[in-house]
Amino acid sequence: xxxxxxxxxxxxxxxxxxxxxxxxxxxxxxxxxxxxxxxxxxxxxxxxxxxxxxxxxxxxxxxxxxxxxxxxxxxxxxxxxxxxxxxxxxxxxxxxxxxxxxxxxxxxxxxxxxxxxxxxxxxxxxxxxxxxxxxxxxxxxxxxxxxxxxxxxxxxxxxxxxxxxxxxxxxxxxxxxxxxxxxxxxxxxxxxxxxxxxxxxxxxxxxxxxxxxxxxxxxxxxxxxxxxxxxxxxxxxxxxxxxxxxxxxxxxxxxxxxxxxxxxxxxxxxxxxxxxxxxxxxxxxxxxxxxxxxxxxxxxxxxxxxxxxxxxxxxxxxxxxxxxxxxxxxxxxxxxxxxxxxxxxxxxxxxxxxxxxxxxxxxxxxxxxxxxxxxxxxx
Amino acid sequence: xxxxxxxxxxxxxxxxxxxxxxxxxxxxxxxxxxxxxxxxxxxxxxxxxxxxxxxxxxxxxxxxxxxxxxxxxxxxxxxxxxxxxxxxxxxxxxxxxxxxxxxxxxxxxxxxxxxxxxxxxxxxxxxxxxxxxxxxxxxxxxxxxxxxxxxxxxxxxxxxxxxxxxxxxxxxxxxxxxxxxxxxxxxxxxxxxxxxxxxxxxxxxxxxxxxxxxxxxxxxxxxxxxxxxxxxxxxxxxxxxxxxxxxxxxxxxxxx
Amino acid sequence: xxxxxxxxxxxxxxxxxxxxxxxxxxxxxxxxxxxxxxxxxxxxxxxxxxxxxxxxxxxxxxxxxxxxxxxxxxxxxxxxxxxxxxxxxxxxxxxxxxxxxxxxxxxxxxxxxxxxxxxxxxxxxxxxxxxxxxxxxxxxxxxxxxxxxxxxxxxxxxxxxxxxxxxxxxxxxxxxxxxxxxxxxxxxxxxxxxxxxxxxxxxx
Numbered sequence: 001x002x003x004x005x006x007x008x009x010x011x012x013x014x015x016x017x018x019x020x021x022x023x024x025x026x027x028x029x030x031x032x033x034x035x036x037x038x039x040x041x042x043x044x045x046x047x048x049x050x051x052x053x054x055x056x057x058x059x060x061x062x063x064x065x066x067x068x069x070x071x072x073x074x075x076x077x078x079x080x081x082x083x084x085x086x087x088x089x090x091x092x093x094x095x096x097x098x099x100x101x102x103x104x105x106x107x108x109x110x111x112x113x114x115x116x117x118x119x120x121x122x123x124x125x126x127x128x129x130x131x132x133x134x135x136x137x138x139x140x141x142x143x144x145x146x147x148x149x150x151x152x153x154x155x156x157x158x159x160x161x162x163x164x165x166x167x168x169x170x171x172x173x174x175x176x177x178x179x180x181x182x183x184x185x186x187x188x189x190x191x192x193x194x195x196x197x198x199x200x201x202x203x204x205x206x207x208x209x210x211x212x213x214x215x216x217x218x219x220x221x222x223x224x225x226x227x228x229x230x231x232x233x234x235x236x237x238x239x240x241x242x243x244x245x246x247x248x249x250x251x252x253x254x255x256x257x258x259x260x261x262x263x264x265x266x267x268x269x270x271x272x273x274x275x276x277x278x279x280x281x282x283x284x285x286x287x288x289x290x291x292x293x294x295x296x297x298x299x300x301x302x303x304x305x306x307x308x309x310x311x312x313x314x315x316x317x318x319x320x321x322x323x324x325x326x327x328x329x330x331x332x333x334x335x336x337x338x339x340x341x342x343x344x345x346x347x348x349x350x351x352x353x354x355x356x357x358x359x360x361x362x363x364x365x366x367x368x369x370x371x372x373x374x375x376x377x378x379x
Numbered sequence: 380x381x382x383x384x385x386x387x388x389x390x391x392x393x394x395x396x397x398x399x400x401x402x403x404x405x406x407x408x409x410x411x412x413x414x415x416x417x418x419x420x421x422x423x424x425x426x427x428x429x430x431x432x433x434x435x436x437x438x439x440x441x442x443x444x445x446x447x448x449x450x451x452x453x454x455x456x457x458x459x460x461x462x463x464x465x466x467x468x469x470x471x472x473x474x475x476x477x478x479x480x481x482x483x484x485x486x487x488x489x490x491x492x493x494x495x496x497x498x499x500x501x502x503x504x505x506x507x508x509x510x511x512x513x514x515x516x517x518x519x520x521x522x523x524x525x526x527x528x529x530x531x532x533x534x535x536x537x538x539x540x541x542x543x544x545x546x547x548x549x550x551x552x553x554x555x556x557x558x559x560x561x562x563x564x565x566x567x568x569x570x571x572x573x574x575x576x577x578x579x580x581x582x583x584x585x586x587x588x589x590x591x592x593x594x595x596x597x598x599x600x601x602x603x604x605x606x607x608x609x610x611x612x613x614x615x616x617x618x619x620x621x622x623x624x625x626x627x628x629x630x631x632x633x634x635x
Numbered sequence: 636x637x638x639x640x641x642x643x644x645x646x647x648x649x650x651x652x653x654x655x656x657x658x659x660x661x662x663x664x665x666x667x668x669x670x671x672x673x674x675x676x677x678x679x680x681x682x683x684x685x686x687x688x689x690x691x692x693x694x695x696x697x698x699x700x701x702x703x704x705x706x707x708x709x710x711x712x713x714x715x716x717x718x719x720x721x722x723x724x725x726x727x728x729x730x731x732x733x734x735x736x737x738x739x740x741x742x743x744x745x746x747x748x749x750x751x752x753x754x755x756x757x758x759x760x761x762x763x764x765x766x767x768x769x770x771x772x773x774x775x776x777x778x779x780x781x782x783x784x785x786x787x788x789x790x791x792x793x794x795x796x797x798x799x800x801x802x803x804x805x806x807x808x809x810x811x812x813x814x815x816x817x818x819x820x821x822x823x824x825x826x827x828x829x830x831x832x833x834x835x836x837x838x839x
Contacts, residue, residue, distance in 0.1 A: 381751075381760075382758060382759045382760060382761075382778070383758075384757075384758045384759065419825075422825040422826065424758070424759055424780075425758075425780075449648070449649070449652075450652060452649075452823075453652075453653055453656070453822070453823065453824070453825050453828065453829070454780065454823055454824070454825060455780060455782075455820075455823050472646065473648075475646065475648045475649060475652070477646060477649075477681075477782075477823065499681075499682065500681060500682050500683065501755075502681075502755050502757060502782045502784075503681070546755065546757075547757070575753065575754075576753060577753045577757060598751075600751065600753055600758075601758065635751050
């Protein structure tokens with residue numbers, strides 16, 4: 001990690017705050033093998049128990065990527081009955097779709113897909129591009145979390161399997177992304193730069209979220225944190241059992257995500273997200289610093305694929321080369337420049353829960369329940 | 380080895396991808412351009428895209444959409460919907476389509492088929508016949524995306540279109556559309572055995588077995604499907620799929 | 636750089652699209668000067684043989700093409716009707732072709748076809764290379780998209796690059812030195828076509 005994260009700080013030994021916070025996360029959310037296995041088994045039993053008599057015992061979101069596919073594999077091997085959900089935002093790659101198809105074929109799980117209205121979504125993404133804010137993915141992330149609430153309500157499901165894992169995702173600077181619950185920010189940006197009314201776009205306001213959180217008591221289970229999560233091993237497993245196909249970089253199964261991470265972020269925002277991911281892998285012992293540096297030497301994007309994707313993205317957005325260039329060259333604007341829950345509602349909300357966190361964690365530990373990573377740290 | 384073409388059919392309604400059941404209740408499927416891109420990467424044999432709102436709304440073909448879609452196709456593209464003149468066809472070919480599909484206009488005016496076949500070759504013209512059973516259980520050809528009953532029986536209409544110069548026919552059973560009940564092989568047989576041009580079966584497919592029946596019992600030369608390639612499972616989750624080549628080879632191609 | 640000859644027939648855009656996806660520069664042109672200075676030529680074509688020859692004559696392209704292909708030995712790839720035009724003569728319109736290959740173009744013989752073999756031969760068909768050639772090198776289990784009612788019959792077996800069966804085996808690709816022709820549509824045949832175009836640019 002380096003100073004492309006504007007908030008980075010280094011101690012006297014040259015160790016940055018990210019390594020320190022990873023260490024903290026590791027101590028807090030990862031377990032020794034025996035302890036982790038016991039907690040994992042307990043969780044599985046609990047999920048099954050709560051799911052008895054219900055159609056599904058948990059929600060499992062898939063994208064076609066490693067983490068979610070491996071989660072599906074774990075669910076399958078442990079006899080869970082998830083409702084597999086997928087958000088189609090109009091940017092699925094063929095590999096993603098095939099990978100999801102294979103999961104369903106092999107496991108027999110039910111699949112629920114929500115297709116976002118493309119006209120609305122295109123307009124929303126375009127408005128984000130024009131607003132010049134860093135987190136384009138906020139649009140999809142918010143839709144996913146709204147979909148999850150919807151499904152949890154519709155099917156009365158109490159558990160959400162989350163693919164977030166400290167071992168490969170623990171490090172991610174705040175400056176590089178924004179909170180996925182910030183509907184106010186999305187609304188505000190769209191109001192200023194958008195044209196197509198967002199009639200069907202899945203959204204959850206602060207108050208709705210508060211209500212759902214209280215009512216649904218939906219528990220997020222970061223299943224990949226309980227057992228040692230080794231990316232390479234996970235890939236091998238799902239390749240063998242599900243015929244999973246690799247697509248290259250992290251999240252590259254979505255065309256817009258790979259273009260955003262591989263081109264827009266590095267070129268416009270001077271952010272190479274690989275640094276965060278690789279730093280995490282170094283910290284979790286899955287990669288050496290030399291290997292990581294070698295990987296960073298490689299172009300973020302295969303140049304030929306970049307050309308194809310770039311043309312496709314410009315076409316899908318209905319832009320031309322000049323308009324796209326203008327967007328790329330426009331000065332960066334922080335999310336806080338536009339109305340946001342983060343600068344209003346959440347400030348009080350978060351402060352309150354942060355203050356009582358030691359107490360709630362103590363209570364959870366006493367009750368023998370595993371603790372989960374706070375939402376604000378999930379990508 | 381003989382191969383049978385297996386063709387995804389995509390329906391557009393004002394630029395949005397939709398799927399119908401018995402030609403009604405269109406439900407949203409997503410962005411057409413991305414769907415075609417995915418089918419292209421799955422190396423499908425061919426693709427048919429039909430704009431079901433153009434003729435009922437009286438609008439010309441959506442050339443821009445055709446062009447964007449053609450840019451994603453490294454397989455033949457047949458585009459239909461709103462084609463009512465030679466000029467419409469010309470512009471679609473220029474946009475990159477290999478074939479045009481004509482329905483209402485062809486049945487109302489076979490000379491249109493003749494003129495396109497003369498200029499571009501009959502292989503470039505697909506006449507699309509939508510067939511529904513009427514109150515007395517007789518098959519009748521419909522136009523205007525199934526809204527208007529023409530009064531012709533399918534065999535007569537098919538022969539008329541063949542002599543007008545159509546290179547292929549796409550025969551869709553409105554009653555089976557989106558139902559996953561299998562093709563109407565009786566309807567297919569009646570038409571396929573009367574004409575010499577290839578007939579593409581459409582409407583009702585849920586499996587390769589259905590396709591096999593369409594070829595073996597119905598005499599179809601190619602099979603098309605919509606819902607089968609677009610939906611998955613009990614929740615009808617939108618997820619694009621296409622049979623693997625080895626499955627098609629094992630379960631379909633050996634039938635001829 | 637590949638020059639795609641525009642003589643009014645054929646979906647030139649599809650060829651250009653595939654070449655572009657492969658990172659191969661190409662131009663579509665009817666300009667005699669540009670064709671006269673081309674490195675490699677693609678002669679596309681969909682439609683009627685007689686009309687194709689008529690258009691070539693009318694545009695003055697024949698002299699330039701003869702010069703380039705026969706004299707300068709520039710690699711030329713005829714696609715579909717373009718391949719048929721390489722022959723001496725076609726039954727479609729009883730017209731004379733370019734005569735670059737000792738062959739004639741004839742209609743499919745209905746007596747040798749079964750009921751389910753329709754004319755035109757339309758769809759994906761496996762092809763069988765008659766001998767090793769750089770054009771088809773590295774293409775596993777080659778199959779391509781065909782649309783044609785007439786097929787080329789060569790005098791000399793050594794000119795036959797590949798055959799395909801539609802009722803009976805027919806020549807689907809020819810090669811004689813710098814003169815190549817394919818009856819099928821590589822630009823509509825996914826990765827099979829991509830490899831063929833790549834081979835054309837790399838080895839000729």
